[in-house]
Amino acid sequence: MLNRNARLTAAAVIAATGIALTGCSGSTGASTGGPVKITFWGWASGYEKSVALWNESHPDIQVKYEAIANGGAGGYDKMLTAAKAGTAPCLAQIGYETFSSFLAAGMLQDISQYVKPRQAEFADWVWGNVGIDGTAYGVPVDTAPMGMFYRSDLFTAAGIAAPKTWEEFKAAAAAVKAADPKARIMNLPTDPYLYAGFAWQGGAPWFGVNGDAWTVSLDSATNSKVAGYWQGLFDQDLVTSYPAFDAALYSAWNSGKVWAEVGPVWSASLIRDNAAGSAGKWAVAAMPRWGTTDSVGNSGGSATAVMKGCANPKEATEFAMWMSTNDKSVSNLIESAAILPASKSGLANAALDTPESYYGGQAIYQLFRTESAKVNPNWRWGPVMSTTASALGDGLGKVPTKSATFQDALNGAQTGTVSALQAQGFSVSK
């Protein structure tokens, strides 16, 4: 007969083993006891509320949301470092432009099997941003098709029609300058990601996949065409050249020194919040087209990615899918983060039909809903985007001071990208 102490010890050992075993099985995703716990890193406003909504209705899968710094402002660095240290969360907000970089860093988990059944709930091109060749490593949340925001009061007063093609845009640019010598039609897009939207629309991709190697085509002939267009406007003094996202640009929007901005859907809140004085005078039209090609650019949008090492990828995917498609969650995201949903059900959300008083009562998101179906599907981001973007940004930043041209910037980004790829061991196909 065991004495009391020995029995207690045995019980404790069994209990401890039991805990350890559940702990283990929990990490392989086969746990039966207690709710599954999932950590989620993101920064967009409103995510927290969507997570709270989920947690209320899903007691078995509890998501813990942790707000981190914006991706470009250090959030991605934090994720990369955490992944390297083995402390990465299960889910992470990652912009499409950086998605391939994470993929190539080997930090994401293939969740194709979990998303396949519900793939039809999103437009095809959106999936191209969260995986390669039919695989998926995350669930898209929003997209950012581009449109033309313009001061309808000034255009009407000057008798200039909103341009429908880039040819007409150039003519309109000259007309604006003629109507008011101190005003210009638009500011030069020298931010690398904003500029990417124009290349995207123009069918001038920067990256591709050729078998088992990457192709880099920043210096392709089609890219030169798009770059040449903007260089032309700049050389003829038809655009302003303020730094991107600069207070000087905002004040020019407000005072009528800059009449239009061709930008992604989120420019709507950017203009509204920074040029409050010109409220009610703006309107939105479709992005000007290249000739008769009915295609639109995209600049932004992000996904909920499942990071490698996540113990419960199935449940994580389930939550991510819910966040992007559930009516309540999407309404919340539209309201608090002003996103344009990526899912078809999200695009049908009634919140997108609200008239915007800043834009003279126009229901501007209806336009972007239509345009999102016309986004050029042939675009792929590269695996070293932060290098590509800073190399391109360095070049584009020199255009206003005339120490470089758009073409120089593209050439510099091409060389910088190829050498970064090779230095990091990627195959590059010529």
Add this chain to the structure above:
Amino acid sequence: MTIQRQSRLRELRRAAPFVLPFLLLFVVVYLVPTGYSVVQSFFAVKRSGLGLGGAEAVFAGLGNYVRVFQDGDFIASLGRVSFIGIIQVPVMLGIALILALLIDSSVSTGRKFFRVAYFVPYGLPGVIAALVWSFLYAPTLSPITGFFASIGVDVSFVTDGALPFSIANILTWAWTGYNTILIFAALQAIPEETMEAAALDGCSGWKAALLIKVPLIRPALLLTLVFSIIGTFQLYNEPATMKSVAPNLPSTYTPIMAALRSLSANDFNYAAAQSVVLGALICVLSVLVFRASARSVD
């Protein structure tokens, strides 16, 4: 012998509680990360094809270091900080020395006020100073540019050629006071008898300041010189902040910015090699400065 050893041991044991916390911190927050960086710098990632299978770390020998010295952007960044340093450090220390001598001289009224006034810029966080100066430099917002434009003169502080000087100006503004205080403290330590003796020998005023005071405070001057050189090579806040008003400022403007860019590109090993090279360079420079001055004292 044994008695001596024992007493030494006892001394060590007594000193341990005071020394150990420092040693521990020194090892944990300084030696370990430095060592880790050095180890990392000898590795490189190996990928295949599209790289989707993830990366594997392989020993790369001096590969990353070869890359550092072939990296035009990194070499250029070193050139830039050297250029800024060569211009800015002498100007700043010169001004600091003159100010310190002035406060130290017989101008006793307002001595305290000037001491505090000069020190104020150092109290401001570097980023705030850089932000404020950015506004003063921003072509469309700057009141200075605006004033010159109103009298028909076209001035820009953010052209490629003007950038090093604009940055040097912020550095000088922020750090002159700090150096002034260091030099002033050394001046205060000069015994009054020395200056009295000099005065009796007919040496006073500026002559006394240059011939007696300055040589006596050589260690303090040297210290400020080394601090300033290190500071210049670690330049980051000012150019990084100014980038928003000067997009022509490249993202690899200074060595730290270049290393940070490699880090963001997930090129950890290369960023480590860049950091090690920068650290070694600063070390060598500091030693050289100390050596050179020690020799001239002898």
